[in-house]
Amino acid sequence: MVLFEEIYSEYYFMVNRFSVRMTGEQNTADDITQEVFLDLYHQLKAKKEIRSMKSWLFRIAANKSINHMRKLGKIELTENNTPFEKLIEPEREYELTEELNESIQQLEEQDQVLLALYSEGLSYKEIAEVTGIKVTSVGKTLSRALSRLRKTFKHNYHELFSE
Amino acid sequence: MNCSQNELLQAYADGELDAANRFMVEQHLLHCSNCKQELETILQLRDLLKNRYETDSSKEIPPFNYPPKRKLYRQAWIWWGATAAMLVIALTVYLQVPTMEKSSTSDFYIEFETYTDANKPIDEQPLELVIIESNQEQELMQSNF
Numbered sequence: 122m123v124l125f126e127e128i129y130s131e132y133y134f135m136v137n138r139f140s141v142r143m144t145g146e147q148n149t150a151d152d153i154t155q156e157v158f159l160d161l162y163h164q165l166k167a168k169k170e171i172r173s174m175k176s177w178l179f180r181i182a183a184n185k186s187i188n189h190m191r192k193l194g195k196i197e198l199t200e201n202n203t204p205f206e207k208l209i210e211p212e213r214e215y216e217l218t219e220e221l222n223e224s225i226q227q228l229e230e231q232d233q234v235l236l237a238l239y240s241e242g243l244s245y246k247e248i249a250e251v252t253g254i255k256v257t258s259v260g261k262t263l264s265r266a267l268s269r270l271r272k273t274f275k276h277n278y279h280e281l282f283s284e
Numbered sequence: 285m286n287c288s289q290n291e292l293l294q295a296y297a298d299g300e301l302d303a304a305n306r307f308m309v310e311q312h313l314l315h316c317s318n319c320k321q322e323l324e325t326i327l328q329l330r331d332l333l334k335n336r337y338e339t340d341s342s343k344e345i346p347p348f349n350y351p352p353k354r355k356l357y358r359q360a361w362i363w364w365g366a367t368a369a370m371l372v373i374a375l376t377v378y379l380q381v382p383t384m385e386k387s388s389t390s391d392f393y394i395e396f397e398t399y400t401d402a403n404k405p406i407d408e409q410p411l412e413l414v415i416i417e418s419n420q421e422q423e424l425m426q427s428n429f
């Protein structure tokens with residue numbers, strides 16, 4: 122399937138990165154990514170409709186990540202998983218990222234999905250497409266999710282950015 | 285604009301405002317240091333979120349593991365298909381019991397699968413009957429039945 126392979130190589134990193142952002146674990150994200158594309162493979166093979174490839178992939182990846190987190194009972198970051206790829210940045214930012222992720226994991230599922238999509242740089246329109254939230258409500262919903270994140274973060278650590 | 289309209293600042297930071305609203309926010313930012321500070325925080329948080337787990341660009345895409353060949357029978361067929369399948373399974377098991385030691389002659393097995401159709405809401409997900417044709421999977425079949 123030429124089409125499948127093209128889509129696979131075009132969207133692999135997008136799905137993979139999104140899954141890491143959702144689960145906080147590289148190994149898990151790799152498994153989820155494989156499963157997402159397995160679903161896609163079946164979908165294409167069965168000649169089923171996919172209205173928007175990007176949204177479809179995000180939705181599947183979000184579902185699988187959520188299922189995974191549910192199984193773990195709201196996951197905590199574990200030490201035995203591969204450390205994240207990103208060690209290039211200054212130490213404080215790395216630390217901050219870790220703290221941020223822990224705070225994100227404490228939010229409601231919907232907030233977690235929303236923030237992962239936002240982290241992917243999706244526009245409000247695209248976020249609406251994936252989540253089913255009305256385009257006109259995305260801004261409000263997102264801004265609330267972000268302030269909940271900031272509140273959780275503050276509760277866990279300190280003010281996110283000191284004034 | 286008043287200072288409690290956080291979503292307006294958020295949308296401004298995300299480049300989601302039309303010209304008129306952008307203008308309004310910019311006018312407000314000229315003389316409100318609180319909102320300016322808040323915008324700064326919004327932007328910093330956004331960068332932090334976007335940068336976390338950035339993919340290592342030197343990383344290679346792993347090869348996709350293709351599944352074994354399958355035939356899918358879907359939706360409308362499913363009930364009589366399932367009935368037929370049960371009969372086949374019963375028959376297969378019945379015929380195979382005496383010769384279980386020898387290698388099996390069947391080359392398929394059946395399973396039900398729930399399948400996420402991401403075009404649809406979660407409560408409308410279809411159920412599928414899958415017949416998997418495979419020689420390598422005979423062992424799996426025997427241990428299942």
Ligand SMILES: [Zn+2]
Pocket residue numbers: 286287312316317318319320
């Ligand atoms: Zn203000």
